[in-house]
Amino acid sequence: MGYIRTDLSYSYTQMMDDIEFLTRKFPFLRCEVLGASVMGRDIPALRLGMGCFHVHVNGSFHANEWITTLLLMKFTEDCAESYANGLSLEGVSVTSLLDTCSLWIVPMVNPDGVELVLRGLPDDHRYFHELLAWNNGSSDFSGWKANIRGIDLNDQFPAFWEAERTRRLVNRPGPRDYGGTAPLTEPEAIIMANWTDVRQFDRVFALHTQGREIYWNYRDLEPAESEPLALELAGVSGYKPLKLRDSDAGYKDWFIQRYRRPGYTLESGWGCNPLPITQFDQMYDELVPMLLRGMKL
Template identity: 55%
Template sequence: MMPYVVQPGDTLLRIARRFHIHAAALLAANPRLSPADPIATGLLVFIPEQNASCYCVQPGDTVLGVAERFSLTVQALLAANPRLDPKQLVPGQLVTLPESAGGGPIIDARAEYGPAELERDLAMLEKHYPFVHVKSFGASVLGLPLYALRIGDGARKLHINAAMHANEWITTPLLMRFVEELVAAGARGGRLAGMDVRQALSEVTVWAVPLVNPDGVKLAQEGLQADHPFYHELLQWNHGSRRFRRWKANARGVDLNDQFPAFWEEEVKRRAADGPGRRDYPGPAPLSEPEAKALFDLTSAERFDLAIALHTQGQEIYWNYRGYEPPESESLARAFGQASGYNPVKLTGSDAGYKDWFIYEYRKPGFTVELGSGVNPLALDCFDDVYDELQPMLVRAIRYLAGL
């Protein structure tokens, strides 16, 4: 077995993914590890032996090219070579080739997907697909960048955001999987779920914000670390526990989906939260949190024609807001329901969410989609099933705006 020292941000699944082994094998080799508890930075763990060979980099090689040549995912190749510079390979250097993962996509949802995975994958997508444009449109409380992807050049604009709630982080790789499939189909002139992608993207621009709440997602995935700048406050807000799997809020204990200026005062009364916490605290004022303000500003600048906020769980589609929604919203929700198998719901008793504000401000179709079923956080083993529900719904949204 090979010894490995746990690094900041490591989890059981991330270590297993890095060394291309099954999490059960890692647990068997380290019986003191618990799948339910954060792994302490600096801990020595043992990695079971794996099958691997080496490749000598040739002039002109790229990470993506080497991965495709040996039927590996880019993630598996980089995980097996943590010191490898993905932007420039040096001819003559040796690259470890793990046992084939049997695929080739960039997005890898076999482990927790957070800010580090997102930033790496955005760089790979932008490099491999030049028509994908990535921009930082703000920063979180702790200074982590907020990213938006712009795809297509159509006059009509579709916006999709994900991971506004920390423990709903599975929505980030789900949205990123869709983005990768969409741009890959566009690059080869193909179709996605029957839609001619190039034709659609000539009519529609897709704006995706895959991770609205990076600080909260890190907490939910990695637990509270001793060097966190809000360590004592967060410990108090989480009732003394360093486990944050059920945490929904941002780093200041504010629920970002209660932050938007749509009858915010009514939501404050309804929540009756006495201060920061795991969930349901709307903050001291609308848009007090930089994540919510950045999304507000992006939406105000781009004035999207249709907006979809991805959450979990319940397999429901919320489409209305206090009668301000346009007439087509209900029929669109039914179409999305037919595509996904989800239940369109006319919701009451909810204010200050992103979807609420979007409808209230612009009188355009806005939707909150509760993906999957079970409890939050959804288990990764349901990822493919949930994606099969999401993909046709998002394709249907693009087709609607494109008039196809």
């Protein structure tokens, strides 16, 4: 069954407690803090494996997609458990996989936003009055996607950022779709860009919800191998691979543009965000074979 509970909403505090437990239990599971969010929360990265093929996967760029963090934390636990005991996962030898691959996981890019979605807005919050105004006077933040300053972190990257700003027609902070006054103004986005430049990943996956779709291209800048792998990922998950148009400034867009290497957005689940925790088991069963395939050369 495992240690991590998958039947409850998943907060930043719970994630940090689970990381502490898992790194104690599995000494080979490494954790590093990449930096801090607007509100000073650590943004941790986890590493499994010591191989030369470096794969990165992240979750919760969008606050109301917090279930992606739980998916990645459960995957981390299952991979670590399988590696520690020489077991396979979905028929794949995790030991063999992690001999060739280093998997880098950032489970929660947007911790301040996740806490706002799950905990609400306390009276003493630093941005109390601004957040209420940005949310059109509503105290219901369950649909909030942005970071705590009302900026959509997945519209923050310098990949035709101006085109995305023009397309969105959102000119002030709010729950979603405001890319800020310029690319990379927010600490969470800056952290992800700088760390990616340091680590020079061979392949990246950004986990989002919803739609059960795989986005694999960016302005014809992706390498030839991107589409065949997208078709393989679709084959093991039942997701639909889509060639997107009119979408810019996201993390995987920037990664493809900057490195000309494969980058993917995986849209898990179905319905309206935030997705109910009752979808977790199906989402996890579909995600695991995609991530395992994505970790192979």
